[in-house]
Amino acid sequence: MKKIRVAQYSLTGCEGCAIAIINALARIPKLLDHLEITTSRIIGYVEPREADIAFVDGAVITQHDLETLKEIREKSKILVAMGSCASFGGIPAMRDDIGFNEAVRIVYGSMPNIPHTGKVEPLDYIVKVDYVLPGCPPPDWELEIFLRNMLLEKKFVLPDKPVCFECRSHGIPCLLDQGKVCLGPITTAGCEAICPLYNVPCYGCRGPIEELRLDKYLEALEEHNISSDKLLEELKIFMNKTKPRIILEEGGKK
């Protein structure tokens, strides 16, 4: 069997997604019989090379990120946006509310000579993305299923149901009933509702579901006497650049 050539790249993020890939390889060393790692700085291969699948984590923040991403696209058959930063902006997009110049003023005084684009962009703002594996980091099992599907030349699809679905199937008491803002109803499932399982609201690290029913969700919050201000605050953790936040703020302005 021909080995699949896999490349792993980290743009600007925390590289937890790169570690998640290393962990999967360590957990299933047999994978290395079927995969050839062509590029991965952390594994030891810096040079961008041709690959069948490229996993790219982090958001596009520096000029270097931007150029690298375009090069990756040219050299890769399948490009996977790995993690929340790459898929929809995630944590780094929190900076959007402050603006680049103000952030520089707060952190550095004057900016070091490292060219930043001034924006925080997920991969699909710049290039065509073939698959997204959202999450901060994406669930281990999802990454494993994804790799297996690729080896079998099968497509991969994300679950099209919300986190609540998995939460209920685990019999977890709903956090909305405790007056907490939980983004479970509008967030893509697949994480096994790990946060509610640990008694923490879902902050939406997997991004919004396709079939967003924001009106229904707002009704549910109202029934639980939860203000939409607090909702907006939570959307500003991971979902800064996503539909629910945009709709909510536009709605708010009316």
Add this chain to the structure above:
Amino acid sequence: MKDISIPVVARVEGHGGVYVSLDENNNVKQVEFRIFEGSRFFEAFLIGKRIEYVPSISSRICGICGPVHAVSSVKAIEDALGIELPENVKFLRKMVVVLNTIESNLLHIVALSLPDYYNVNSLIELPSNIKSKALKVLRLREYIGKLLDILCANRIHVRNIVPGGFTKLPLKDKVNAILREVQEYTKTLYDFTDEVLEKMLIDYERQSHYVALYNGREYALEDGDLKVDSVLQIPVHAYRKYFTETTINYSTAKKSLIYGVENYMVGALARLNTNTRFIRDHVKDLIRKYNIKIPSTNPFLIPVAQLLESISLIDDVLEQMPAAKYHPTRTDYSIKRGIGVGIVEAPRGILYHCYVVGSNGRLQAVDVVTPTAQNVADIEDSIIRIVSANKNLDEKHVKRLIENIVRTYDPCISCSVHIVYKK
């Protein structure tokens, strides 16, 4: 020789390169450890955030030491609010730091450093007998990771650490079942040590300062004062009086100095130097058997120190964790205005979070100093010495030496970028 440029250093976490400029006699004019990792500006966007969100967000500073960032962060909040934790919660917080340290150490030793001792590019290319031993150590690391998964919901980014404790803790039986696996796999680390330790001992002498936590009770990772060269003891609240930072134009990380002028090292070697007497006897035997000189500021011994402390810490985990209590999970607190500091030993050394919490329960000011930012000046100092001492080697060899010295520090670059709150 012309100027030396290594645009990207492989097998480190984050984007960093090295630039060395030389004069006509090959004397080093300047060394720059260039960090061009993009800045995510955590210190800016954490301002205004509600304290209960802050530890989870802080975890995202780094994908290798996320749990430790969360602990450092929550300690700063708890210090600001004067929260006293239940004993069992304190213990479990410490375990989070210990487990994260072991997990990160093992990754650095096996996947990032080891290829250098065998002159290959990656773990994948190691000689097969070494590779199989290395992969078994990664298996042990996997169980350490599983312990973190169950304790904190996810080993990479914790979810349940909040001011006052944990939102929820696992059942004891589940933890103990994984502890048995850890016990089982611990011998893989002994096998590995027998095979590789000799090769990891690289002779090299140089002077520097070293800084680590110390509390006189245990191998300090999560609680204590700062100890400099095992002599000077500084309370954590005085950190900013002794350690200064400056913005440098070739890097998105800032540079830290002690007493305003001198470089210093933090991390496993500094810890081992400072806390030698608290490591396990059989690890002390190893130090004697292999004739390892401790204290030392030889950066090539950093992976050795990581290995030795990991062996010792795993024994601590196996001995102490079975008796852990998982109730209560947290304590109540009330919001007030305050300033707080949280210092812990991240895998790569001293990690400092300092916050001003407002009376509205939100952060008003944020100051974070990471271990790698503190090591930058020491790394540059080591590069200068290594290049100066090897003027006669060809460029390829000098480059290799520079990469080796950078990797031995195990720099964590994502983590180092995003530094101070400017007053």
